[in-house]
Amino acid sequence: MSSTQEEFNTHSLSVELMNEVQQFLYREARLQDTEKFRDWLNMLTEDIHYWMPYRYQRYRKNEKEPTIYDQAYYNDKMEDLKKRILRTETGTCWSEDPATRAAHIVTNIEVELSSNPNEYQVYSLITVRRNMNEDEEHTMVGHRTDTLRRVGGELKLAKRKIILDQNIFMNKSLNVYL
Amino acid sequence: MATNNDFNNYIDTKKGWVDRRIFWDQEIYEQELKQIFAKSWQFVAHDSMLPNVNDFYTTYMGEDGVVVARQKDLSVKVFLNSCPHRGNKFCYADDGNTRSFTCNYHGWSFGIDGKLGALANEHVYDKGDIDKEKWGPRQARVDNYKGLIFATFDPEAPSLEEWLGDFRWYLDMMLDGDGSGTEFIGGGIKSYVNANWKFGVENFVGDAYHALWNHDSGLKAMNNGEGFGQAVTEGSYHASVNGHGWEFGTDGFADVIIMGRPKWTEYVQNVLKPQMKKRLGELRSTIYGSLASVSLFPNCSFLPGIQTFRVWLPRGPRKLELRTWTIVNKSMPDDIKQEINIGCMQTFNPAGVLEMDDGENWEGNTSVNKGYLTRQEKLHYGCGINRQIEHQELPGTIYAGQFNDANQRQFYQRWADLMNANNWDDVPTRYTPRYSGKPTV
Numbered sequence: 001m002s003s004t005q006e007e008f009n010t011h012s013l014s015v016e017l018m019n020e021v022q023q024f025l026y027r028e029a030r031l032q033d034t035e036k037f038r039d040w041l042n043m044l045t046e047d048i049h050y051w052m053p054y055r056y057q058r059y060r061k062n063e064k065e066p067t068i069y070d071q072a073y074y075n076d077k078m079e080d081l082k083k084r085i086l087r088t089e090t091g092t093c094w095s096e097d098p099a100t101r102a103a104h105i106v107t108n109i110e111v112e113l114s115s116n117p118n119e120y121q122v123y124s125l126i127t128v129r130r131n132m133n134e135d136e137e138h139t140m141v142g143h144r145t146d147t148l149r150r151v152g153g154e155l156k157l158a159k160r161k162i163i164l165d166q167n168i169f170m171n172k173s174l175n176v177y178l
Numbered sequence: 179m180a181t182n183n184d185f186n187n188y189i190d191t192k193k194g195w196v197d198r199r200i201f202w203d204q205e206i207y208e209q210e211l212k213q214i215f216a217k218s219w220q221f222v223a224h225d226s227m228l229p230n231v232n233d234f235y236t237t238y239m240g241e242d243g244v245v246v247a248r249q250k251d252l253s254v255k256v257f258l259n260s261c262p263h264r265g266n267k268f269c270y271a272d273d274g275n276t277r278s279f280t281c282n283y284h285g286w287s288f289g290i291d292g293k294l295g296a297l298a299n300e301h302v303y304d305k306g307d308i309d310k311e312k313w314g315p316r317q318a319r320v321d322n323y324k325g326l327i328f329a330t331f332d333p334e335a336p337s338l339e340e341w342l343g344d345f346r347w348y349l350d351m352m353l354d355g356d357g358s359g360t361e362f363i364g365g366g367i368k369s370y371v372n373a374n375w376k377f378g379v380e381n382f383v384g385d386a387y388h389a390l391w392n393h394d395s396g397l398k399a400m401n402n403g404e405g406f407g408q409a410v411t412e413g414s415y416h417a418s419v420n421g422h423g424w425e426f427g428t429d430g431f432a433d434v435i436i437m438g439r440p441k442w443t444e445y446v447q448n449v450l451k452p453q454m455k456k457r458l459g460e461l462r463s464t465i466y467g468s469l470a471s472v473s474l475f476p477n478c479s480f481l482p483g484i485q486t487f488r489v490w491l492p493r494g495p496r497k498l499e500l501r502t503w504t505i506v507n508k509s510m511p512d513d514i515k516q517e518i519n520i521g522c523m524q525t526f527n528p529a530g531v532l533e534m535d536d537g538e539n540w541e542g543n544t545s546v547n548k549g550y551l552t553r554q555e556k557l558h559y560g561c562g563i564n565r566q567i568e569h570q571e572l573p574g575t576i577y578a579g580q581f582n583d584a585n586q587r588q589f590y591q592r593w594a595d596l597m598n599a600n601n602w603d604d605v606p607t608r609y610t611p612r613y614s615g616k617p618t619v
């Protein structure tokens with residue numbers, strides 16, 4: 001029920017850029033699905049902020065934006081993401097053996113130019129279908145707002161904010177990145 | 179007997195086993211709602227979640243939804259979140275600030291004190307149809323221990339002070355280490371685990387054992403690739419007070435280091451521990467921050483040093499809702515609070531590198547019991563069964579060695595005591611109190 005009219009400024013957006021961003025997000029999804037986490041880290045800037053804040057259900061009059069000082073599923077910098085990835089490489093990560101099967105589905109991609117010619121704001125919807133153990137199937141949906149930055153000609157992810165739809169997270173673990 | 183079931187038949191603290199059916203049977207679960215969750219004092223919120231008049235938070239006591247609300251005089255009321263007209267929940271928000279709640283169905287409204295106020299289209303009622311004083315939602319007894327708000331719906335239950343008993347001596351390490359009090363970091367994370375609620379509680383009440391194996395990868399991640407090393411039994415203990423339990427070492431820093439934030443470790447060493455030593459003495463300032471975990475009977479847990487604080491809300495015998503927060507001392511500088519927030523969340527929430535490995539096990543512990551034969555088998559709780567000791571300084575029932583099932587055995591003993599009790603006189607005190615009527619600081 002937003003009262004302000006959004007202004008869309010997409011006419012200067014090239015098909016090439018749109019394509020490049022899409023390919024970036026699909027590649028990221030494939031690296032996640034295939035557990036190539038170190039390769040995925042190479043797609044991030046050194047000053048990455050990977051953030052998925054807590055979710056509460058509130059009356060409209062009480063709604064408020066989460067801050068980075070609130071609790072969060074993820075509130076990670078590069079060194080933190082590296083810790084998570086180290087966990088999966090120790091050889092003693094029992095809950096990941098047998099491996100989780102995950103499909104990262106990226107849709108609803110929108111690219112916006114910003115005042116910085118090297119940065120783009122990208123919106124997308126991430127759906128992860130996770131299958132594990134005998135027959136456990138979980139679906140998680142997140143609304144992503146990313147900042148992509150061109151570094152030495154290459155696109156990198158510099159910021160990601162993920163807003164989860166689920167109020168109570170419906171699964172025992174979040175062992176995939178959204 | 180509250181039913182013709184003697185629940186002492188489901189546990190044996192002398193031989194060290196527990197019957198698996200208590201993690202599966204619907205009938206036993208219904209009895210838990212009545213005998214445990216309708217009677218026990220339960221943690222419902224932290225003071226800091228409701229700082230202002232008209233602030234509220236909604237949660238559950240057993241499966242009974244409740245509203246926890248800050249009153250005009252700053253006291254707290256806890257009442258059922260169910261409209262006495264046709265029963266609908268009258269508050270669907272997790273938290274917020276409001277002067278009143280209005281039920282969606284026909285528009286009855288309730289004050290922040292839970293009292294029935296105006297009814298929508300009230301003229302359809304004739305004089306004498308309803309006595310508003312009598313038709314508000316049921317109110318709980320509410321009390322507070324150093325910032326933690328507790329409630330019970332049992333008017334006969336002992337006082338909160340008696341319920342916590344000598345466990346206050348231990349709780350003060352978490353709640354009163356520097357005299358400034360505690361607060362929760364903003365927000366909170368809620369998740370479902372398809373496991374019996376007791377598996378979460380018993381893990382925190384005494385299961386140091388699993389950390390070495392199950393959490394090896396997470397510990398390595400948080401500690402520069404180094405695991406825990408050998409289990410140390412010397413100078414480590416299980417302490418139980420009527421089912422509340424604290425298992426701990428005296429290494430001083432293991433849980434602080436697990437959080438993986440060097441600034442936090444430094445703060446504990448240079449600021450917090452010296453303050454605690456003055457306030458609570460040498461022993462307690464050493465225990466705080468050591469490898470440890472804690473549960474309050476029936477369903478609240480925390481980790482001193484890692485600072486996760488949580489409740490395990492029952493959702494049927496085969497499912498629980500986990501609510502987690504991060505607890506800090508009010509006096510800590512903002513940058514330290516943020517270090518704790520980040521380190522705690524990276525280890526303990528459904529995405530945390532330690533938490534991630536727990537739910538998996540508890541779901542397995544629970545779901546196997548669908549097998550008729552499987553659930554006739556007992557579970558082993560015999561570790562350290564002959565290690566009970568007396569300790570000069572430590573109150574409660576003390577066992578030597580934190581790698582032990584002692585606190586779990588005491589937890590299930592308390593469970594059986596309450597499940598069997600017709601009234602509070604039937605409920606034994608299973609330790610020798612040292613601090614009755616006395617402060618623990």
Ligand code: FES
Binds near residue numbers: 262
């Ligand atoms: S059920 Fe609440 S007003 Fe009718």
Ligand SMILES: [Fe+2]
Binds near residue numbers: 381388389393532536
């Ligand atoms: Fe654990």
